[in-house]
Amino acid sequence: MSIEHILFGAFAVLTLLSAALVIFAKSPISSAMALVSTFFFLAGVYVLLWAHTVAALQILVYAGAIMVLFLFVIMLLNLGDEAPSARMTFSRILGGGAAVGLLAVLSIALNRVPKDVASLGAQEQTFGTLRTVGQAIFSTWLLPFEAVSLLLLVAMVGAVVVAKSRI
Amino acid sequence: MYPIPWLALFLAAALFCLGMFGVLVRRNALVVFMCVELMLNAANLTFLAFARMRGDNIGHVSAFFVIAVAAAEAAVGLAIVIAVFRSRGSVNIEDIKTMKH
Numbered sequence: 001m002s003i004e005h006i007l008f009g010a011f012a013v014l015t016l017l018s019a020a021l022v023i024f025a026k027s028p029i030s031s032a033m034a035l036v037s038t039f040f041f042l043a044g045v046y047v048l049l050w051a052h053t054v055a056a057l058q059i060l061v062y063a064g065a066i067m068v069l070f071l072f073v074i075m076l077l078n079l080g081d082e083a084p085s086a087r088m089t090f091s092r093i094l095g096g097g098a099a100v101g102l103l104a105v106l107s108i109a110l111n112r113v114p115k116d117v118a119s120l121g122a123q124e125q126t127f128g129t130l131r132t133v134g135q136a137i138f139s140t141w142l143l144p145f146e147a148v149s150l151l152l153l154v155a156m157v158g159a160v161v162v163a164k165s166r167i
Numbered sequence: 168m169y170p171i172p173w174l175a176l177f178l179a180a181a182l183f184c185l186g187m188f189g190v191l192v193r194r195n196a197l198v199v200f201m202c203v204e205l206m207l208n209a210a211n212l213t214f215l216a217f218a219r220m221r222g223d224n225i226g227h228v229s230a231f232f233v234i235a236v237a238a239a240e241a242a243v244g245l246a247i248v249i250a251v252f253r254s255r256g257s258v259n260i261e262d263i264k265t266m267k268h
Contacts (some may be wrong), residue, residue, distance in 0.1 A: 095191030118222030
């Protein structure tokens with residue numbers, strides 16, 4: 001039992017617990033807070049997968065920017081707790097069945113994935129660092145990168161247009 | 168001992184199913200959005216696990232793009248939630264059925 005496995009187990013359990021809290025929390029604010037902790041624990045898992053850059057981005061963009069957006073909207077709308085509805089039980093059974101079924105199918109499929117992990121060898125020091133990921137993004141994936149920047153601009157303008165009451 | 172990237176695939180599957188359960192069950196549009204974010208994160212985790220298994224950077228680039236698209240999606244989606252709340256006074260997705268039939 002290596003230290004990585006112990007850390008991975010801890011992060012995995014905490015991720016799933018806080019993800020469950022997102023779904024079962026009564027008020028939207030507690031859901032949002034549970035989501036923040038989910039993102040932090042997932043960033044820990046990313047580091048264990050040698051994805052340091054994506055882990056940092058996860059905390060900056062998800063736990064930082066996107067969650068602030070969520071919290072602002074929750075405060076703006078002044079939402080209370082969700083009232084339980086009559087159709088809740090039926091949809092819960094159906095949703096739970098669908099989720100468990102999908103999990104079973106995915107587990108069977110993932111069980112066939114070969115367990116061998118490529119040894120990093122020469123790229124032991126560079127794998128997943130900002131330098132190598134940045135080189136890939138700005139050389140091979142330059143066009144998608146520019147398209148994403150355009151997409152973010154369009155989303156920004158679109159969000160202002162949709163949310164503003166009168167233009 | 169199973170390798171960590173292989174175990175991470177199962178964590179991603181469980182996270183995706185939890186997110187899907189939330190999308191199907193919750194009635195608050197904001198919480199539904201949060202569950203969609205959970206599902207996107209599960210996809211990211213799969214990308215990163217396979218990137219580590221292959222010893223290849225492409226998965227990291229894909230995860231980067233997924234994060235960027237998720238940011239755009241959150242901005243537009245929350246703007247739509249605000250617009251709907253303004254016209255209907257509710258974010259309960261059972262109250263929003265103008266487009267039904």
